[in-house]
Amino acid sequence: MAVPRAVLVLSGKRKSGKDFVAEELTEPEHGLDFQRLLDASDYKEMFRQDMIRWGEEKRNTDPGFFCRAAVEGALQPVWVVSDARRLSDVEWFRDVYGDVVQTVRVVATEETRKRRNWVFVTGVDDAESECGLDQGVAFDWVITNDGDEVALGEQLEVLLQSLHRSL
Ligand SMILES: Nc1ncnc2c1ncn2[C@@H]1O[C@H](COP(=O)(O)OP(=O)(O)OP(=O)(O)O)[C@@H](O)[C@H]1O
Numbered sequence: 224m225a226v227p228r229a230v231l232v233l234s235g236k237r238k239s240g241k242d243f244v245a246e247e248l249t250e251p252e253h254g255l256d257f258q259r260l261l262d263a264s265d266y267k268e269m270f271r272q273d274m275i276r277w278g279e280e281k282r283n284t285d286p287g288f289f290c291r292a293a294v295e296g297a298l299q300p301v302w303v304v305s306d307a308r309r310l311s312d313v314e315w316f317r318d319v320y321g322d323v324v325q326t327v328r329v330v331a332t333e334e335t336r337k338r339r340n341w342v343f344v345t346g347v348d349d350a351e352s353e354c355g356l357d358q359g360v361a362f363d364w365v366i367t368n369d370g371d372e373v374a375l376g377e378q379l380e381v382l383l384q385s386l387h388r389s390l
């Protein structure tokens with residue numbers, strides 16, 4: 224397994240903007256090969272509960288199952304993990320990569336998330352998939368993503384500058 228110089232582990236609720244922020248973060252970083260696995264489509268929402276169920280089964284027998292798959296073959300010096308959801312995810316990255324890990328929480332108000340077509344779904348928004356990191360992690364960074372482009376840019380700039388200094 225390659226050893227990265229930095230690992231940004233992002234989390235945040237549905238429609239907080241994790242993928243959006245991950246993409247913004249990787250844009251100025253040449254050599255990063257970040258790919259969005261899925262977009263923000265209704266199609267994905269149709270299968271979310273099935274995916275959650277399948278994911279829980281896998282993790283119950285092997286908490287590192289998805290984390291290992293996420294880093295497999297990655298050779299870049301800086302990694303952006305766009306979607307941690309559970310304490311076991313954050314713990315896995317901390318255990319394996321130690322001090323180079325920085326946790327990033329993406330936050331948007333319910334109002335903002337509704338504008339992005341979020342609707343509360345029982346069994347999803349009140350379950351571990353969405354709430355697993357509401358407590359228990361002292362995030363290194365909290366990024367507010369309520370649609371103010373300039374404010375988001377400033378926050379990411381501070382993060383990236385700090386990251387550059389730590390490399
Ligand atoms: N700062 C922003 N400016 C403009 N659009 C944004 C911003 N942040 C997020 N969006 C849009 O809001 C929608 C949801 O964002 P995104 O898919 O990144 O959220 P997410 O947290 O990854 O959600 P999910 O968990 O459902 O995948 C997308 O259409 C995205 O383009």
Ligand SMILES: C[C@@](O)(CCOP(=O)(O)O)CC(=O)O
Nearest residue numbers: 237271274275278306308352
């Ligand atoms: C199944 C799941 O991975 C869906 C992720 O979709 P998204 O990142 O919210 O677009 C959520 C989960 O792992 O609980």
